[in-house]
Amino acid sequence: xxxxxxxxxxxxxxxxxxxxxSLKCDALIVGxxxxxxxxxERLTRQGLDVVLIDRELPGRGSTTASTAMLLWEIDxxxxxxxxxxxxxxxxxxxRASLEAVAGLKSLVLQFGLxxxxxxxxxxxxxxxYTAKDLFDEHQxxxxxxxxxxxxxxxxxxxxxxxxxxxxxxxxxxxxxxxxQLSLGLLRIxxxxxxxxxxxxxxEYDAASRAVCVGLDGGCQIEARSVILxxxxxxxxxxxxxxxxxxSSWAIATRPQPQNLWKxxxxxxxxxxxYLYARTTLAGRxxxxxxxxxxxxTPEARDRxxxxxxxxxxxxxxxxxxxxxxxxxxxxAGTFDTTSDGLPLIGPVPGAKGVYAAYGYxxxxxxxxxxxxxxxxxxxxxxxxxxxxxxALDRDG
Ligand SMILES: Cc1cc2nc3c(=O)[nH]c(=O)nc-3n(C[C@H](O)[C@H](O)[C@H](O)COP(=O)(O)OP(=O)(O)OC[C@H]3O[C@@H](n4cnc5c(N)ncnc54)[C@H](O)[C@@H]3O)c2cc1C
Numbered sequence: 001x002x003x004x005x006x007x008x009x010x011x012x013x014x015x016x017x018x019x020x021x022s023l024k025c026d027a028l029i030v031g032x033x034x035x036x037x038x039x040x041e042r043l044t045r046q047g048l049d050v051v052l053i054d055r056e057l058p059g060r061g062s063t064t065a066s067t068a069m070l071l072w073e074i075d076x077x078x079x080x081x082x083x084x085x086x087x088x089x090x091x092x093x094x095r096a097s098l099e100a101v102a103g104l105k106s107l108v109l110q111f112g113l114x115x116x117x118x119x120x121x122x123x124x125x126x127x128x129y130t131a132k133d134l135f136d137e138h139q140x141x142x143x144x145x146x147x148x149x150x151x152x153x154x155x156x157x158x159x160x161x162x163x164x165x166x167x168x169x170x171x172x173x174x175x176x177x178x179x180q181l182s183l184g185l186l187r188i189x190x191x192x193x194x195x196x197x198x199x200x201x202x203e204y205d206a207a208s209r210a211v212c213v214g215l216d217g218g219c220q221i222e223a224r225s226v227i228l229x230x231x232x233x234x235x236x237x238x239x240x241x242x243x244x245x246x247s248s249w250a251i252a253t254r255p256q257p258q259n260l261w262k263x264x265x266x267x268x269x270x271x272x273x274y275l276y277a278r279t280t281l282a283g284r285x286x287x288x289x290x291x292x293x294x295x296x297t298p299e300a301r302d303r304x305x306x307x308x309x310x311x312x313x314x315x316x317x318x319x320x321x322x323x324x325x326x327x328x329x330x331x332a333g334t335f336d337t338t339s340d341g342l343p344l345i346g347p348v349p350g351a352k353g354v355y356a357a358y359g360y361x362x363x364x365x366x367x368x369x370x371x372x373x374x375x376x377x378x379x380x381x382x383x384x385x386x387x388x389x390x391a392l393d394r395d396g
Pocket of ligand 1 (some may be wrong): 027
């Protein structure tokens with residue numbers, strides 16, 4: 001799910017024990033990345049007996065590759081979403097996303113998780129010669145009650161030293177170390193009694209009252225609810241007409257705290273091949289993008305790491321000329337995305353008791369939080385209009 005080396009894998013992880021016998025539980029979570037960890041925290045908080053399995057070490061999937069910009073702004077602009085679904089539904093998704101980042105920050109504070117979480121503003125840059133679309137986007141956001149200010153070329157240059165046609169600067173975002181965030185949440189769930197194992201789910205049987213999941217070693221886990229949190233690899237019981245996979249590449253410079261832009265604001269760009277940049281607590285600059293839906297196999301994706309790193313380095317030099325662009329980490333990862341930019345969260349059609357959380361695009365961690373909340377509520381018996389908006393069988 002990722003190749004190369006990201007800055008997040010500092011400390012060695014203890015291996016997790018294998019599933020050696022068949023088990024029963026209230027809820028089985030398949031996948032222990034950021035999604036599985038958030039769901040485990042949520043369901044153990046609801047008092048459920050939870051089992052988590054992962055075929056690799058927890059957090060070593062796309063979560064390790066994430067640049068962990070916790071943005072509430074969605075890959076599709078509010079204007080694009082409004083065009084597709086109307087203003088009410090589009091603004092509901094944006095407001096839910098804004099609340100999700102706030103909820104995630106409160107969770108980290110509440111448990112004192114050590115994951116380098118920092119409150120940040122975000123800077124959404126115009127990619128072309130004009131910022132007209134961004135200005136219209138800003139006005140629509142204001143109508144939806146979303147926070148943020150429009151910056152003209154001149155204001156952007158004066159405040160941030162970035163030369164673009166314009167930007168929207170918004171409060172309410174954050175950044176973090178995604179692996180420490182994920183492992184911290186897992187520790188909380190395990191301390192509450194969740195059982196974490198190494199194991200690969202290979203079969204799902206949802207025909208009886210409980211869901212039965214077959215593992216590669218032959219054992220089975222029976223659960224009243226099964227939550228699929230397997231990153232971009234969707235098992236065959238989940239079908240979506242609007243999901244695709246994409247690869248993204250990133251580099252991190254050596255620490256240069258004296259060279260960073262104002263407040264280490266999160267930067268991203270309104271462009272097809274995407275560009276996103278952040279800083280770290282140690283003063284590194286991380287820049288990523290160059291997304292492609294063609295180089296998906298790990299071999300094809302990782303072969304491109306040298307070339308994509310060179311391009312990202314050039315883009316960094318153009319974006320922030322005073323940066324020391326010497327690269328210390330370079331890596332790539334795959335994630336899944338949807339044609340409308342909204343996630344796939346909720347019950348799996350035709351499989352009673354099975355829930356799934358996929359299709360996050362660039363808002364992986366924000367939407368993971370939302371998934372934990374929505375699926376937790378569903379299992380507890382309550383719904384939300386967002387479940388219709390994010391339905392797995394929607395056509396987009
Ligand atoms: C380069 C890059 C940059 C990104 N930047 C950002 C960003 O700035 N902000 C943001 O919010 N998002 C970002 N994302 C997206 C984000 O990283 C992902 O959406 C998020 O990590 C997905 O988490 P997950 O837990 O769903 O999946 P994963 O982390 O991939 O975890 C899934 C887990 O499921 C396990 N698994 C799979 N199949 C099975 C099976 N059959 N049985 C058992 N276990 C299984 C895997 O081993 C894995 O550990 C980025 C992604 C990439 C690649």
